[in-house]
Amino acid sequence: MSADASDLSLVRRVQRGDKGAFDALVLKYQHKLVKLVMRYVRNPAEAEDIAQEAFIKAYRALPQFRGDSAFYTWLYRIAINTAKNAVVSRDRSPIEYDLDRHNSDESYEMQGRMKDSETPEGLVLTDEIRSTVNAAIDALPEDLRTAIVLRELEGLSYEEIAAAMDCPVGTVRSRIFRAREAIDRRLREVFEGGLGRAEELG
Amino acid sequence: MNEELDSQLSAMFDDELAPGECELMARRLSRDEQLKARWGRYAVVGAVIRAERGVRLNAPLAGRVSAVLLAEPALTAQSVPSIPQRAGLRWWQPVAATALAAGVAAVCVMWLHAQAPGYGASLTAQLSAAPIRSDTPVIPASVALSAGQPDSYTVPRTPKTLPGVVPSTELANYVVAHSMFSPPVARRNLLSAFMTSEPAPGGAEEPQGNVKKTTGP
Numbered sequence: 001m002s003a004d005a006s007d008l009s010l011v012r013r014v015q016r017g018d019k020g021a022f023d024a025l026v027l028k029y030q031h032k033l034v035k036l037v038m039r040y041v042r043n044p045a046e047a048e049d050i051a052q053e054a055f056i057k058a059y060r061a062l063p064q065f066r067g068d069s070a071f072y073t074w075l076y077r078i079a080i081n082t083a084k085n086a087v088v089s090r091d092r093s094p095i096e097y098d099l100d101r102h103n104s105d106e107s108y109e110m111q112g113r114m115k116d117s118e119t120p121e122g123l124v125l126t127d128e129i130r131s132t133v134n135a136a137i138d139a140l141p142e143d144l145r146t147a148i149v150l151r152e153l154e155g156l157s158y159e160e161i162a163a164a165m166d167c168p169v170g171t172v173r174s175r176i177f178r179a180r181e182a183i184d185r186r187l188r189e190v191f192e193g194g195l196g197r198a199e200e201l202g
Numbered sequence: 203m204n205e206e207l208d209s210q211l212s213a214m215f216d217d218e219l220a221p222g223e224c225e226l227m228a229r230r231l232s233r234d235e236q237l238k239a240r241w242g243r244y245a246v247v248g249a250v251i252r253a254e255r256g257v258r259l260n261a262p263l264a265g266r267v268s269a270v271l272l273a274e275p276a277l278t279a280q281s282v283p284s285i286p287q288r289a290g291l292r293w294w295q296p297v298a299a300t301a302l303a304a305g306v307a308a309v310c311v312m313w314l315h316a317q318a319p320g321y322g323a324s325l326t327a328q329l330s331a332a333p334i335r336s337d338t339p340v341i342p343a344s345v346a347l348s349a350g351q352p353d354s355y356t357v358p359r360t361p362k363t364l365p366g367v368v369p370s371t372e373l374a375n376y377v378v379a380h381s382m383f384s385p386p387v388a389r390r391n392l393l394s395a396f397m398t399s400e401p402a403p404g405g406a407e408e409p410q411g412n413v414k415k416t417t418g419p
Contacts, residue, residue, distance in 0.1 A: 004217055005217060005221040007217070009221065009224040009227075010228045010231070012228075013229065014277060017277050018232050019271055022271065023264060024231050026264040026268070027245055028215070030264055031248070031257050031259070044257070048258070048263055056274075059274065060274070126259050126260055130259065134250065148251070152248040152251040158213075173213055173218065174209065176216065177209045180244055181212075187246065191260075
């Protein structure tokens with residue numbers, strides 16, 4: 001199994017002119033990238049703008065990407081440089097990485113609400129998504145919950161999870177898939193309901 | 203979509219799908235909006251589990267990026283650097299390396315052949331059978347000139363030779379006898395090399411024997 005094969009297959013499609021494949025890359029990495037940029041800027045809205053700029057820069061530079069490194073590593077560097085340039089150009093000093101501050105839910109909730117206050121339905125939706133996913137995870141059988149948490153939280157490979165759970169790799173793949181499907185069934189309702197509410201508000 | 207495809211999508215999201223299957227799934231993913239939405243929700247699940255607070259889980263970032271890229275020209279194959287093209291420019295490198303290796307090997311074989319013990323003896327035997335002998339008439343240079351013959355060199359024999367070593371004098375005479383078949387410059391260089399390499403008897407620095415040289419017109 002080659003690492004980063006899925007990203008590389010999407011990247012090759014983009015390089016051949018398939019913009020839809022780039023959407024998949026943005027969907028996959030948008031949260032990670034915004035979180036990364038928020039180490040440099042205080043405002044989540046500004047972090048989203050910088051992340052957007054980083055994605056567009058990455059798209060334009062994609063012809064030069066040869067796959068020598070993982071796509072996310074390459075994207076990460078672009079985002080860091082974009083964030084640093086944004087900080088310099090706006091004459092703002094980057095915030096220090098304060099572990100206590102980052103571990104404080106209240107602090108992050110405040111930062112999140114700075115943006116969400118502009119869109120009340122967005123704030124409700126974010127909270128609803130979070131609570132729905134957490135409830136769905138709690139409702140999972142233990143083997144499924146352990147598999148998905150080891151994958152998403154610890155970042156373990158299927159092989160490592162198989163060793164940790166003492167089961168075949170195929171079983172790990174099946175457990176993670178079933179966990180995602182169970183969560184997605186609930187999450188899909190939230191997204192569809194949220195979109196309906198947004199249309200009503202609009 | 204069947205369960206197997208859903209399972210492949212989940213594995214692809216984790217970079218745990220075989221490259222061949224990734225290609226097929228990437229094609230489906232780029233075209234199927236429902237599949238893309240499911241892929242996006244998988245990312246949301248991961249963000250919630252990692253407690254990525256401060257990040258808007260319903261942020262329209264992907265939509266905004268997609269809208270901006272609508273105005274961008276699609277990338278083409280020409281804009282992507284092609285590694286095979288770069289490799290094609292270097293076709294001559296293995297050819298040159300092979301030719302160089304063959305040349306070195308040929309020189310080594312010739313040198314080893316020359317170092318073989320029987321080589322000198324056989325050459326000595328050939329020289330003894332050569333038409334140049336002590337009784338071979340030596341044509342004076344003046345006569346040769348007047349007769350319009352080519353350059354001629356005469357090197358007297360050395361009385362004593364080491365076994366297995368061809369005396370330079372004999373070798374020189376052999377060369378002179380076959381001088382008809384070699385260009386003058388090469389012949390001259392070869393004879394000069396013989397004279398300088400031969401040890402001078404009596405400690406004399408100058409080579410013994412008369413070296414008559416006449417330059418041709």
